[in-house]
Amino acid sequence: MFVLFCPHCGEKREEEEFGYGGEAFIPRPATPEALDDEAWGDYLFMRKNPKGWHWEMWSHNTGCRKFFVVKRNTATNAIAGSWTLAEGRKAYDAEGGST
Amino acid sequence: MSEPTMRSPLHSFGLSEQAKPIDGSCGVWANELRHLGYISLRGNGADPAFATAASTAIGVSLPLRPCTFASSNGKTILWLSPDEWMIVCPRAQLSALLGSLRQALTDVRSQVVDNSGGYTQVIIEGRNALDVLQHVSVYDFASMEPGRVVGTTFGKSSVYAFRQGNGYRLVLRRSFADYIWRYLVRAAIPYGLGIADLAGSPLPEEGVPI
Numbered sequence: 587m588f589v590l591f592c593p594h595c596g597e598k599r600e601e602e603e604f605g606y607g608g609e610a611f612i613p614r615p616a617t618p619e620a621l622d623d624e625a626w627g628d629y630l631f632m633r634k635n636p637k638g639w640h641w642e643m644w645s646h647n648t649g650c651r652k653f654f655v656v657k658r659n660t661a662t663n664a665i666a667g668s669w670t671l672a673e674g675r676k677a678y679d680a681e682g683g684s685t
Numbered sequence: 686m687s688e689p690t691m692r693s694p695l696h697s698f699g700l701s702e703q704a705k706p707i708d709g710s711c712g713v714w715a716n717e718l719r720h721l722g723y724i725s726l727r728g729n730g731a732d733p734a735f736a737t738a739a740s741t742a743i744g745v746s747l748p749l750r751p752c753t754f755a756s757s758n759g760k761t762i763l764w765l766s767p768d769e770w771m772i773v774c775p776r777a778q779l780s781a782l783l784g785s786l787r788q789a790l791t792d793v794r795s796q797v798v799d800n801s802g803g804y805t806q807v808i809i810e811g812r813n814a815l816d817v818l819q820h821v822s823v824y825d826f827a828s829m830e831p832g833r834v835v836g837t838t839f840g841k842s843s844v845y846a847f848r849q850g851n852g853y854r855l856v857l858r859r860s861f862a863d864y865i866w867r868y869l870v871r872a873a874i875p876y877g878l879g880i881a882d883l884a885g886s887p888l889p890e891e892g893v894p895i
Contacts, residue, residue: 650766
């Protein structure tokens with residue numbers, strides 16, 4: 587169990603209030619109809635699953651019901667920060683868009 | 686077809702029959718504030734046209750700070766999310782308020798929905814009210830400041846909770862009312878639960894046409 591800061595509510599809340607939303611910022615193919623099955627399958631199903639820092643989405647299910655971005659270490663559950671989707675995108679790009 | 690009538694989701698518990706004035710005999714006092722009006726209001730709070738029009742129509746200024754609420758003249762506006770508010774009002778004022786909101790927001794990007802059938806409210810008071818809430822939710826109610834409203838867990842369900850007077854109010858979904866009430870009764874066993882007399886706040890009778 588850990589505590590997450592919800593950037594919309596401006597408060598730290600218990601993990602139980604949140605729902606996990608999966609990996610953040612998965613680029614959608616610009617021309618999905620041009621992809622072969624393997625590339626489309628990669629987009630749909632393949633995720634990074636790192637041991638270490640991971641950009642992921644959470645939704646504040648019982649509170650504001652909005653999605654936001656969290657950078658969490660999957661090995662230690664250390665949390666580097668939480669951002670709204672727009673702010674998180676900037677931080678993610680500033681890091682070079684990697685885990 | 687017979688006329689639809691108002692019926693509280695906690696009707697089967699017979700709360701009004703058990704109600705008695707609050708005294709020192711129980712640690713927790715609770716009851717349902719039945720048949721209030723609930724309006725879901727959505728729009729861009731950062732847009733002055735929306736905030737001004739909504740505040741004027743309601744007669745209470747829209748709380749724009751996260752997790753806060755504003756009350757006046759029996760009406761309460763709860764901040765639910767950056768673009769969503771819930772307006773709680775006496776049932777008698779509901780249709781007039783809906784009309785004035787819709788008229789005021791005609792040309793503003795917004796949404797006004799009557800959710801009165803979907804929610805009900807429970808009041809919790811008494812010296813052990815805080816203990817009971819700490820049992821049922823993960824939120825730290827002990828550090829909750831007046832004027833705050835939080836959406837948090839209640840058992841496996843969720844509620845919006847805020848402080849009012851000496852006690853707390855829980856706004857909960859009608860479909861979870863039975864579960865939440867039973868959970869509350871069970872959590873209050875160590876302290877004794879009394880059904881509070883709500884004589885001070887007259888509510889619409891059960892069974893009257895909607």
